[in-house]
Amino acid sequence: MRRNLKPVPYKAVGTVLFVFLMALLGTGQALAKSKVLSIELAFDHIDVTSGFSGAQIEVFGHRRDKYTDVAIVVTGPEKNITVWRKARILGAWINRYAVRFRKMPLYYGYAVGDGEVFNDKQLMKSSGIGLDSLIAGKAELKNPSINATNHEQALISSMQAEHVYPVEPLKINYINDYFFRTHFLLPANAPTGTYKIRSFLFKEGKLAETDIDTLKVEQVGLNAFIYGAAHKHEALYGIFCVVLALISGWFVGILRIRP
Amino acid sequence: MSVPIESIVILGAFVGFISGVFGVGGGFLTTPLLIFMGIPAPVAVGTQSCQLVASGIGGVMGYWRRGNVDFLIGSVMLIGGLIGSSIGMIFFRVLQYIGQIDLVISLLYIVLLGSIGLMMLFEGFFTILKPKSVRSEFNRLKSPRLIAKLPYKMRFARSKLYISVLVPGGIGMFSGFLVSVMGVGGGFFLVPAMIYILGMPTLLVAGTSLYQIIFTSAFSVIMHAMISQTVDFVLAFYLIAGGVIGVKFGVMVSRRITGARARVILALMVLAVCLQLGIKLFIEPSNLFEVVVQ
Numbered sequence: 315m316r317r318n319l320k321p322v323p324y325k326a327v328g329t330v331l332f333v334f335l336m337a338l339l340g341t342g343q344a345l346a347k348s349k350v351l352s353i354e355l356a357f358d359h360i361d362v363t364s365g366f367s368g369a370q371i372e373v374f375g376h377r378r379d380k381y382t383d384v385a386i387v388v389t390g391p392e393k394n395i396t397v398w399r400k401a402r403i404l405g406a407w408i409n410r411y412a413v414r415f416r417k418m419p420l421y422y423g424y425a426v427g428d429g430e431v432f433n434d435k436q437l438m439k440s441s442g443i444g445l446d447s448l449i450a451g452k453a454e455l456k457n458p459s460i461n462a463t464n465h466e467q468a469l470i471s472s473m474q475a476e477h478v479y480p481v482e483p484l485k486i487n488y489i490n491d492y493f494f495r496t497h498f499l500l501p502a503n504a505p506t507g508t509y510k511i512r513s514f515l516f517k518e519g520k521l522a523e524t525d526i527d528t529l530k531v532e533q534v535g536l537n538a539f540i541y542g543a544a545h546k547h548e549a550l551y552g553i554f555c556v557v558l559a560l561i562s563g564w565f566v567g568i569l570r571i572r573p
Numbered sequence: 574m575s576v577p578i579e580s581i582v583i584l585g586a587f588v589g590f591i592s593g594v595f596g597v598g599g600g601f602l603t604t605p606l607l608i609f610m611g612i613p614a615p616v617a618v619g620t621q622s623c624q625l626v627a628s629g630i631g632g633v634m635g636y637w638r639r640g641n642v643d644f645l646i647g648s649v650m651l652i653g654g655l656i657g658s659s660i661g662m663i664f665f666r667v668l669q670y671i672g673q674i675d676l677v678i679s680l681l682y683i684v685l686l687g688s689i690g691l692m693m694l695f696e697g698f699f700t701i702l703k704p705k706s707v708r709s710e711f712n713r714l715k716s717p718r719l720i721a722k723l724p725y726k727m728r729f730a731r732s733k734l735y736i737s738v739l740v741p742g743g744i745g746m747f748s749g750f751l752v753s754v755m756g757v758g759g760g761f762f763l764v765p766a767m768i769y770i771l772g773m774p775t776l777l778v779a780g781t782s783l784y785q786i787i788f789t790s791a792f793s794v795i796m797h798a799m800i801s802q803t804v805d806f807v808l809a810f811y812l813i814a815g816g817v818i819g820v821k822f823g824v825m826v827s828r829r830i831t832g833a834r835a836r837v838i839l840a841l842m843v844l845a846v847c848l849q850l851g852i853k854l855f856i857e858p859s860n861l862f863e864v865v866v867q
Binding site: 393394395396397398399400402405406407408409412420464465468469472473548549551552553554555556558559560562563564565566567568569 | 623624626627628629630631632633634635672673675676791794795796797798799800802804806809810813814816817820821854855856857858860861862863864865866867
């Protein structure tokens, strides 16, 4: 037996093993959060006061792969919307043809990068990006002979006139290859409620990742109190209105009797 | 809805002025004028009923002091009014659902304003041409036989009447319906109905009708708030505030205008509003589509 064999350096093996395990663990962690795209909102809460003149939804993001394309979609609270087309009946213009749109967001905004992928209309529609995808299949005809296209157009242009639907998509601004930001303008008439911020990552012309985040837009102050009361405690609100009308009427009565 | 506060206050002051000069409620002018300003018709109606409560209480106080309110017959009318108001609310909701509420409100106003305006115009002209004639003849028509035959008779001591409760109840019911659907107190209907159909003493009519209107409109406000959420208190408040200023000036001016001439002027104004509503209905709108968020 050769005695000059060096003893196995257990300590060193241990260290190597430890480093190796750590590396494995590290990869494991990396695998667990292998998402390429991550976004962050500057504020997760917007307060609407009585002097509210609009706000911005600020979105920051990071992608770990610069050969990808990013899109962000913001949708406001949803409601059913009916669009009527007027027709002439006995000389008068009367609401005649109705098309109902189920669960339409009362705010919609979207921002896209400048990749080729965003010109692929089919892909955009199937991913849920853009006004086409928003309106597609939402029309519920009360009368099957109506062509819903005009109603869809009317709905979109009415929302665009109120500045709650975009005329053109916003741009995603890349700060460098990995970091980007964009901001959505929330007009003064934007509805309050929960907004969804969805992010999309496209790689090689395919949708690779999506994520969702929420933002609360709430009214604060006196207006909020009145608005909240009118929609949550209807009876109380009605009684409150009557009582205030009685008080002011009483005041008017006193003014009238005195002279 | 983006209408400047100032214009709401001015509108309130204007209608208050009219009501001060002519001694009318003015509700029949407020609702169409709010619609012209771009307030959705259902909100205009819901809010206007809130304003009616205020102007009603303000008016009734004076009559109450002088003891010119018959609470018994007023309460019978009120029961009818609450029933009519509920029927009106259902009617309102159904029309909202089928998308015809704006149309029906406009049409009812055209009929209402058109007939009131024409009646006042003729009456005013006749009084100017032949003073002191017509009035006395009209004072009391005999109750038609049919009314005398109706059951559930009741004695109303204050008004010196012995009449079926169905008659004041029915009159109240129709006025309640008008409050819910049109946001008018219905004084223009109640006053002549109480004089000519019920045969009530003229002295008691104004106070009693106002007493009834306060409660039916208060009920209507609560129902509108609960069912269709079309009461905008802030809007009502500015209307009332404007009204206070307007009434003051109106009463001052009223002392300088003779009655018949004033009625002709009011009639012409009412007809102008009626015409404007009519034109709006018959001219092809620039946007054929109406978007309603539910």
